[in-house]
Amino acid sequence: METRRKYAYEELLHLRTGLDGQVVSKNDLQFLELEKSFGSGQINCVYLDHGLMAMEWDITLKEDCNLFPNWTDKNVVYLMYCLKGNCFHKFHGCEEVNKLMELQTAVMFNDADNRSKFIIKKDDRLILNCIRIDLNKYAKEGKAPLETSSEGIITLLNSYNRKLGNFHSGKFNLEIGELIKMLENAKFANSVSSLIYFQGVCHMILAKQLEQFKIDLENGEEPATTLLKRELEIVSEVADFIKNYPEVQHSIKSISSKSGLSASKLQSGFKFMHNVTLGEYIRLIRLEKAEHLLRTTDLNISEVVYSIGFTSRSYFCKIFKKKYTCSPKTYKKRAQVQVPETV
Secondary structure, eight states: OOOHHHHHHHHHHTTTTTTEEEEEEEEEEEEEEEEHHHHHEEEEEEEETTTTEEEEEEEEEOOEEEEEEOOOOSSSSOOOOOOOOEEEEETTOOOEEEEEOOOOEEEOOOOOOOEEEEOOOOOOOEEEEEEEEEHHHHHHHOOOOOTTHHHHHHHHHSSSSSGGGGGEEEOHHHHHHHHHGGGGGGGGGGGHHHHHHHHHHHHHHHHHHHHHHOOOOOOOTTTOOOOOOOHHHHHHHHHHHHHHHTSSOHHHHHHHHHOOOHHHHHHHHHHHHHHSOOHHHHHHHHHHHHHHHHHHHHOOOHHHHHHTTTSHHHHHHHHHHHHHHSHHHHHHHHOOOOOOOOO
């Protein structure tokens, strides 16, 4: 634990050379809090595993700022995601400037000849997630997130043809944005749970970043979607509305009318962000809500069916069994089995 704090503290001290602020510790998380005369916000930093560092930036500056990460001559990769605002990047000695836009991923490869500089504009709130991987150290000692092997991660990152440039502009990805929003909860939890929670979410973000990078490499330079960023945000708002109100009799026509997006753009947006059609997404959300109700309430099957917007019990049972490999009745019985508490 002390080693983790030490690495995080050193990283934030380095960032403080370009940002006026104080490094503090809250709930076992290390923060760089900006001085009010310089701006507002903070940068959270956690050393996750051997060779892995995660940072969450949420800052608004009063002046433009150039910031240099704590790079070394080692083989280092940065996985970036911009949730809000814009961030500009360039390599030392190179005139080309890369722009990381809202909801966009990016992968940066740093070594002795390619050292990154970030350009942050004033009065523009920036929420940025950054995960740094020391490839040499991680290859020897790393622990892979979730079900991905460390060898697979190294192979994936090394498969990138750096002749195309050491900065890879990724695609828009709203799923990663939702995970980053979850990090907000870590700031208000107790000291033990906050650190575990932050680490767990960061590992999920890393896995999604790597998944997106793999998709980008497989698809080449073809654009992932022709939708504008604002149109993607509207699709995200529609998805949130469906999650909150699955019982509403949603239709493409009604949603198109309320959102202002055409039916084709809605379908394109849901295929892009969730890899399903709008109708499939609605069914998925209703099934997930039904599973939760069967597991946590005393509602019978019929009550569950009609409370989530389905009109046919037989149809519901059919698609529920296909997803959860058993009937709703069997699922509820299994969920009601109580595991004895251990003393």
